[in-house]
Amino acid sequence: MRLNVLLILLCFGQFALGQTKNEKEERIKLSEFPLAAQKIVETLPKNCKRVNFYKETDGQKQSFEAKFKHKGKRYSLEFSKEGIVEDLEVLTKFKAVKTNVKTEITDYFKSTYSKHKVIKVQKQYVYNSNIEASQFIANVLSQNSGIAPNFEIIAEVKVEKQRVLREFEFDDKGTFISFRTINSTSYEHVLY
Amino acid sequence: MSYTKYLLYALVCFAGLQSYAQSNFEGLGESGFALNKRLSSHYKFNFAVRSRYYLYQDDALNFENRQLDFVHFSTLNLDYNHALSLGVQYRLRATIDGESDELRFTQQFNYTKKNHALRFGHRVRFEQRILDELTIFRSRYRFAVDFPLNGEKLDVGEGYLISSIEGLLSISKRIKPELDYRTTTHIGWLVSEALKLQFGLEYRFEAFNIDTEEKLFLLTSAILKI
Numbered sequence A: 001m002r003l004n005v006l007l008i009l010l011c012f013g014q015f016a017l018g019q020t021k022n023e024k025e026e027r028i029k030l031s032e033f034p035l036a037a038q039k040i041v042e043t044l045p046k047n048c049k050r051v052n053f054y055k056e057t058d059g060q061k062q063s064f065e066a067k068f069k070h071k072g073k074r075y076s077l078e079f080s081k082e083g084i085v086e087d088l089e090v091l092t093k094f095k096a097v098k099t100n101v102k103t104e105i106t107d108y109f110k111s112t113y114s115k116h117k118v119i120k121v122q123k124q125y126v127y128n129s130n131i132e133a134s135q136f137i138a139n140v141l142s143q144n145s146g147i148a149p150n151f152e153i154i155a156e157v158k159v160e161k162q163r164v165l166r167e168f169e170f171d172d173k174g175t176f177i178s179f180r181t182i183n184s185t186s187y188e189h190v191l192y
Numbered sequence B: 001m002s003y004t005k006y007l008l009y010a011l012v013c014f015a016g017l018q019s020y021a022q023s024n025f026e027g028l029g030e031s032g033f034a035l036n037k038r039l040s041s042h043y044k045f046n047f048a049v050r051s052r053y054y055l056y057q058d059d060a061l062n063f064e065n066r067q068l069d070f071v072h073f074s075t076l077n078l079d080y081n082h083a084l085s086l087g088v089q090y091r092l093r094a095t096i097d098g099e100s101d102e103l104r105f106t107q108q109f110n111y112t113k114k115n116h117a118l119r120f121g122h123r124v125r126f127e128q129r130i131l132d133e134l135t136i137f138r139s140r141y142r143f144a145v146d147f148p149l150n151g152e153k154l155d156v157g158e159g160y161l162i163s164s165i166e167g168l169l170s171i172s173k174r175i176k177p178e179l180d181y182r183t184t185t186h187i188g189w190l191v192s193e194a195l196k197l198q199f200g201l202e203y204r205f206e207a208f209n210i211d212t213e214e215k216l217f218l219l220t221s222a223i224l225k226i
Helices: A002-017 A033-042 A099-112 A133-141 B004-019
Strands: A023-028 A048-058 A061-070 A073-079 A085-090 A116-126 A148-160 A160-168 A178-182 B023-037 B044-058 B058-076 B084-092 B100-116 B120-132 B137-148 B159-171 B178-190 B195-206 B213-225
Touching: A033 A061, A033 A133, A061 B100, A099 A116, A099 A148, A099 A160, A148 B058, B044 B213
Parallel strands: B023 B213
Antiparallel strands: A023 A048, A048 A061, A061 A073, A073 A085, A085 A116, A116 A148, A148 A160, A160 A178, B023 B044, B044 B058, B058 B084, B084 B100, B100 B120, B120 B137, B137 B159, B159 B178, B178 B195, B195 B213
């Protein structure tokens, strides 16, 4: 009897699977990265630790990401499908953001939403193909890039009495650029 | 770094514990089906039915039904990672194994903290367990860690692991205060956006301050989001 219920549930699950959007992040091996990206990853300094590789699929769009730790900071190096560097992001704390930029961002949240809670902040160094990708990475890691970073912020905001998670992008001065709504993790009903 | 090896360690630990089995040891199974519904970003509720049965008793394999639980939880999300819940449960035992039925009220506070792929959960619960001849007041605290087995985000078709430890204190006018300890490991699978299947092992040291009873639970559950 119990087995029958399980089988029915599995069939229902497969049906529901067909309805979902094809958005997926999976851990892969370096050898599965595009060749151009593999060459760039190999130039990472030796003291980069916990280097992991991911492939992200969002509908038709595919991208690759190498995540690593360098001098205690967590970095994420993003590549296009062709293996061209797009940006290098570093995780930071909101309180560590420059005061004037922080004020600008906070003012945006306060004037746009009745409530907000910052959950994750990343500085985003966008790659400019004027220099070699490996040089760009080395410059950012040594905090010598001269590039003013954008800010990618995940925050929970209140919109029409509902709380939603959004990923915001701000420029180096804290001026709002864009946002996209993100699905809260599928974990929400596990255990709690 | 693969999380799979942690799962193997956990299973080896449980297997080790089982080999110490003595006469105060029992093996049980629990199968459950839960329905979850989110009505808004602030409120969600849950209905579950769980069946518990003996698998190993008095040093012998023995299948015997023990109880049936009907559970409801209402959860108010205070913000992204804080939640308050109220629960009510009816446990049917009298017509199954002759023991007292139970009505249980639960108040719960939950806090989660995410650190990359890992999510830490702290849960505090207060329960009033109303039995035929006594009422037990139980306080419990659980610390849980969960993470996807592939990447940093749980996608459809992927597995996840949950491990938790929990301490419980039961107080009642008629019996001595009782301390329990539970260790649980679950492996789960997000079959679709709506359905999760979970399999787990739980080891309990019950009343370890009085006369320890050890129990191993085999857990299976299906969780459907509607």
